[in-house]
Amino acid sequence: MAARVARVMIDSPVPALDHLFDYAIPPVFADDIRVGCRVRVPLRSGGRLADGYVVELADSTTFDGELSELDDLISSVPILAPEVWRVARTVADRAAGSASDIVRLAVPKRHVRVEKAWLEAEPSMGAVEPAPLEGYPASADLLSGGTRTAMSAIPQLSTTEDGATIGRWAQSAVELATQVLARGRKIIIAVPDYRDLGQVLSALAPRVPPALVSRLDAKQPAAQRYRAFLECLNAGPRVIVGNRSAVYAPASDLDAILLWDDGDDLHAEPLAPYVHTRDAALVRQQDSGCALILMSHARSVESERLVEIGWLRSVSPERHVQPRVVLTNPAVDGDAARIPSTAWKTARSALDAGPVLVQVARPGYAPVVACQRCRTGARCAACGGPLGIRKPGRPPECTLCGAIAAEWRCDECGDTHLRLVSRGSARTTEELGRAFPGTSVITSDGDHPVERVPAKPALVVATRGAEPIAEGGYRAVLLLDGDRMLAREALTIASDCLRWWSNAAALAATGAPVVLVGVAGRLGTAFATWTSHAFAAEELADRRELGFPPAVRTVSVSGDLAAVESAVASLDTTSYRDVLGPSELPDGGVRSIVRFDYSAGPEVARALRAAIIANATRRRRSPAAKGGYRPPPTLRIRFDETELVT
CATH class of the missing domain: 3.40.50 (Rossmann fold)
Structure with missing residues (x-):
C-alpha cells in the first residue's frame, strides 16, 4: 500500500520549527511522492504555507488529531538524500542549530529547466584508469573502508599532462580519485577557495572525463551549480569537487572524502550553526563508513589531537622533501x-x-596608521575601528565601516598628522x-x-x-x-x-x-626543518595545560546581557569546566565562553538549544514596536570558535 503520512522538515529559520511534522498525503500525490522530494505544506498559524522536504514516509502517525494535507508537491526529484539528512541532523544537534540551516547550505535552489533536462538525459559514463599514489609508501592504503588519515602533502609543484603547473598535493588528490573511480564509487574533494579548486580541476582534466566531474562552487551561476548537484544523484563513479558545502553533496555510494588544508579559516562556515568542514566530514565518515583523508602542508592542531587519540593515523611521504x-x-x-x-x-x-x-x-x-606626535593608533570617529590608507594621496578611511576621516584629529594630543605604521x-x-x-x-x-x-x-x-x-x-x-x-x-x-x-x-x-x-x-x-606535526604537538600540549581548544571544547554565548546570563544559567554546573566572561563586544552586547569536555558536548548542546528556542519564543511574544517591527532574537551560540581572542 502507498504511504499515507509524510514526515516533513520545514525550511524555516524559526528554532521552534526544527523537528519533523506529520502531514497526510492526498491521493493525487500518492504515486509520485518519495523521500527527499520538495513539498509545500500549510502552517496552522494564519493559513500560511511553507516549503519543506519529505524526510520519512509512514503508514500511520502518533498525532492524536486530524492531520493537515500536503498543499503541493513541488518536485518528485528526491533532492534531499537520506545520507545528507542524517549528517545535517547530526551536525546541527552537535552545534545546537537547526537542521534546515544545514540543508539550506547543502541543497541549491531549484531551477525547473535544469531539472527537466537532467530527468530526460541519460547518465554519463566513462572509464578511468587508476593511477598509483606517487611519493608515498606502498603500504599506505588510504582508501580502505573506514580508514581515517592525516596526510602530509609533498611541498613541491607538479606539471600536468596538459602542461599546467599545479601543486603536488592536487596531483596526489587526483591520483586517489582515479582509484576511487576505477572501483565505480564516488569521492568528495573539499578545498578552501577557488585557487585550490582550479588546481584540482587542472589535475583532473587530462585523467578523468569531464562527464564524471561535478563542481560545486559558490562562485558558479546558480543553474550550473544545481545541474552539478543533480549529477551527484546519479549512480556510478563521480568526483565531486568544491568548497565548504561540497562535503554535504549527495553520494549514496561514497568511497572517500578528501579535505585539503583543514586549518584554513575558509573552512569555518560563517552562517549559523557555524559548522566547520572538518567536523562535517568527520560526521559523514562515521555515517557512511567511507575513507577520510585530511591532507595539508602544515598539520593543524585539531588534526594533531585526532592523531594523538588514535582517531586519525599519520601518513608522510616516502622520502622527506622540504624547501x-x-x-x-x-x-x-x-x-x-x-x-x-x-x-x-x-x-x-x-x-x-x-x-x-x-x-x-x-x-x-x-x-595601519598612527598619530605622528604621540604614536597613538588612529581610530574612526564613527565606529572606533582602526584607520588605514588604501591608496597614496587619498585620505585615511576606517578599515571596518569605510568612513572617510578627512579631518582627523588625535584624541590624545590633538595633532592632525599621521605616520605610516x-x-x-x-x-x-x-x-x-x-x-x-x-x-x-x-x-x-x-x-x-x-x-x-x-x-x-x-x-x-x-x-x-x-x-x-x-x-x-x-x-x-x-x-x-x-x-x-x-x-x-x-x-x-x-x-x-x-x-x-x-x-x-x-x-x-x-x-x-x-x-x-x-x-x-x-x-x-619548525618551518625551517619542515616539522609542523611536532610544532602542532607542542601547541596542543600547551593548550592542554591552559585549558584551551582543541584540548577542550568551547561554546561562545553572545547577545544582550540578560539573554547570555539566562542561557549560561540553564547549563548544569557539572557539565562544564568554567565560564569566561561576560565581556563587552563592540556592538554593545556581551559574550561568555563556556569550556567543557568533549564527553559533555551533547548535554551542553541540548541545554543551549533549549535556551535559543526559549529566547526566540519570548521575543516573538513580546509587544511589537511601532509599525509591526519586532527585534530579532538576541542570542547567538557558536561552538568551537577559534577566534576566542580578537
Missing part, C-alpha cells in the same frame, strides 16, 4: 631595513632566472618598483587577485593566501612581515602563520631559496 628555508632576523643580523640584505641579494640573483614571490602581511597601501601590498609594490627599475612588479591581493604568472623575471607581491602559481615555480620566495603576522591577537596565530608560510614555500621551484624574515625560536625552527 630550502633560510631564516633571517634583522634585529640579530644588524639590518634595520624591512627587507634585510640577505633577502635583497636572494631576490636580485633569482630574478635572472624567473619570478620571485614576496609575501606581505596585509593588502592596501598603509593598512605598516606597509601593505600596494606600498611594497611601489617600493620594490623603485628598488628594481625595469623589473615587472605584480600585485595579488583580495582587491586584485592573480591566479597565475608566467615563467618570466618579475616580482610578485602577494598577501598570504593570494599567492599566484608561477609556471615552473618561483626562483625565490621572500616571506616578509613575519613579526607583524605573529602580533595579531588570536589563539591560532602561530599555527596559522606556519600554514601560510608552508603553503607559500610549496610554490617555490625545486631547490629555490625560501627566506623567512623576522621570525626565530621554535616556530622558525
Whole structure:
C-alpha cells in the first residue's frame, strides 16, 4: 500500500520549527511522492504555507488529531538524500542549530529547466584508469573502508599532462580519485577557495572525463551549480569537487572524502550553526563508513589531537622533501631595513632566472596608521575601528565601516598628522618598483587577485593566501612581515602563520631559496626543518595545560546581557569546566565562553538549544514596536570558535 503520512522538515529559520511534522498525503500525490522530494505544506498559524522536504514516509502517525494535507508537491526529484539528512541532523544537534540551516547550505535552489533536462538525459559514463599514489609508501592504503588519515602533502609543484603547473598535493588528490573511480564509487574533494579548486580541476582534466566531474562552487551561476548537484544523484563513479558545502553533496555510494588544508579559516562556515568542514566530514565518515583523508602542508592542531587519540593515523611521504628555508632576523643580523640584505641579494640573483614571490602581511597601501606626535593608533570617529590608507594621496578611511576621516584629529594630543605604521601590498609594490627599475612588479591581493604568472623575471607581491602559481615555480620566495603576522591577537596565530608560510614555500621551484624574515625560536625552527606535526604537538600540549581548544571544547554565548546570563544559567554546573566572561563586544552586547569536555558536548548542546528556542519564543511574544517591527532574537551560540581572542 502507498504511504499515507509524510514526515516533513520545514525550511524555516524559526528554532521552534526544527523537528519533523506529520502531514497526510492526498491521493493525487500518492504515486509520485518519495523521500527527499520538495513539498509545500500549510502552517496552522494564519493559513500560511511553507516549503519543506519529505524526510520519512509512514503508514500511520502518533498525532492524536486530524492531520493537515500536503498543499503541493513541488518536485518528485528526491533532492534531499537520506545520507545528507542524517549528517545535517547530526551536525546541527552537535552545534545546537537547526537542521534546515544545514540543508539550506547543502541543497541549491531549484531551477525547473535544469531539472527537466537532467530527468530526460541519460547518465554519463566513462572509464578511468587508476593511477598509483606517487611519493608515498606502498603500504599506505588510504582508501580502505573506514580508514581515517592525516596526510602530509609533498611541498613541491607538479606539471600536468596538459602542461599546467599545479601543486603536488592536487596531483596526489587526483591520483586517489582515479582509484576511487576505477572501483565505480564516488569521492568528495573539499578545498578552501577557488585557487585550490582550479588546481584540482587542472589535475583532473587530462585523467578523468569531464562527464564524471561535478563542481560545486559558490562562485558558479546558480543553474550550473544545481545541474552539478543533480549529477551527484546519479549512480556510478563521480568526483565531486568544491568548497565548504561540497562535503554535504549527495553520494549514496561514497568511497572517500578528501579535505585539503583543514586549518584554513575558509573552512569555518560563517552562517549559523557555524559548522566547520572538518567536523562535517568527520560526521559523514562515521555515517557512511567511507575513507577520510585530511591532507595539508602544515598539520593543524585539531588534526594533531585526532592523531594523538588514535582517531586519525599519520601518513608522510616516502622520502622527506622540504624547501630550502633560510631564516633571517634583522634585529640579530644588524639590518634595520624591512627587507634585510640577505633577502635583497636572494631576490636580485633569482630574478635572472624567473619570478620571485614576496609575501606581505596585509593588502592596501598603509593598512595601519598612527598619530605622528604621540604614536597613538588612529581610530574612526564613527565606529572606533582602526584607520588605514588604501591608496597614496587619498585620505585615511576606517578599515571596518569605510568612513572617510578627512579631518582627523588625535584624541590624545590633538595633532592632525599621521605616520605610516605598516606597509601593505600596494606600498611594497611601489617600493620594490623603485628598488628594481625595469623589473615587472605584480600585485595579488583580495582587491586584485592573480591566479597565475608566467615563467618570466618579475616580482610578485602577494598577501598570504593570494599567492599566484608561477609556471615552473618561483626562483625565490621572500616571506616578509613575519613579526607583524605573529602580533595579531588570536589563539591560532602561530599555527596559522606556519600554514601560510608552508603553503607559500610549496610554490617555490625545486631547490629555490625560501627566506623567512623576522621570525626565530621554535616556530622558525619548525618551518625551517619542515616539522609542523611536532610544532602542532607542542601547541596542543600547551593548550592542554591552559585549558584551551582543541584540548577542550568551547561554546561562545553572545547577545544582550540578560539573554547570555539566562542561557549560561540553564547549563548544569557539572557539565562544564568554567565560564569566561561576560565581556563587552563592540556592538554593545556581551559574550561568555563556556569550556567543557568533549564527553559533555551533547548535554551542553541540548541545554543551549533549549535556551535559543526559549529566547526566540519570548521575543516573538513580546509587544511589537511601532509599525509591526519586532527585534530579532538576541542570542547567538557558536561552538568551537577559534577566534576566542580578537
